Amino acid sequence: MNNATEEEKWLDKDKINDRHFYLGTKRVVDFVASLIGLIVLSPIFLIIVICIKxxxxxxxxxxxxIRLGVNGQPFRMYKFRSMVVYADKKIQKLLDKNEVDGAMFKIKNDPRVTKVGKIIRKYxxxxxxxxxNVLIxxxxxxxxxxxxxREVAEYTEYDKQRLLVQPGCTGLWQVSGRNSIGFSEMVDLDLYYIKRSGIWVDIIILFKTVKIMIVPNDAY
Known part of the structure; x- marks a missing residue:
């Protein structure tokens, strides 16, 4: 990936948007799978809710x-709370401890993470x-x-190419090392995925994601 020529580093937006069969199939699978997932996993949701409370x-x-989706469109992303209340307001005091290069913030022993949060983040x-978010x-x-x-505000034009497609719950970055991979490497992985994405590629990544949830990598 790092040996790509300058021309190969830039994505063809029209070519990406013209994959109508893949994009249509992907949306159908996303809707059906997320709906089934919300129903089947509801007991786990309940257990996590009780533990947090x-x-x-x-x-x-x-x-x-608020996160930015395809073409930089803002949307509200939902997660189980794994940090103390008002954690976002405390980030300014921790910016100098950032362990990831580039436009992303991560520290391994984040003092804002709760006890329950450490467990649910690990898995x-x-x-x-x-x-x-997938369902809607x-x-x-x-x-x-x-x-x-605030991360996108620091993006180069090259980095912004990762916004040409819908963001995902999981991806090539998450199954390739996640927090052990720097920002620039994450961007390269995302663009590599976008160029080669397809139904079978998505299925392989989903299977790898399930494996990581059972045998966690270095998520924190």
Whole structure:
């Protein structure tokens, strides 16, 4: 991927949007799979809700945040709350501890993460409410990680190419090392996926995601 020529680094937007069969099939699969997932996983949702409430009765169970989707369109993304209340307001004091290069913030031992949060983040269970985002069409099951507006503000034109497709609950970055991979490598993986995405590629990534949820990688 890093050996690509300058011309190969840039995506053809028209070619991406012209894949009508793939995009149509992907949307149908996303809708059906997310609906089934929300129903089948409802007992796990209930258990997580109870655990979060036991640890913090006054705090909300769900956490929502504005992210940018396809073509930079903002949408509200949902997750189970894995951090203390008002965690976003405390991030300024932690920016100098960022362990990821580029337009992304991650620290391994984030003091804002709750006890329950550490567990559900390790197994990526905090991401399950994003199935609702998939159901209503804000996200896809597979695609690039949806970025924050403040992250995109730091993007180069090359980086912004990852916004040409719908963001996903999981993707090539998540199954390739996740937090052990830097920002520039994440962008390269996303663009590599966009160029080669297809039904079978998505299925392979989904199977790898299930494996990671059972045998976690370095998610935090």
């Amino acid at each position: 036991i640890e913090d009765r006054k705090g909300p169970v769900f956490y929502s945040q 990526s269970l905090d991401e399950l409410p994003q199935l609702f 069409g804000d996200m896809s099951l597979v695609g690039p990680r949806p970025p924050l507006p």
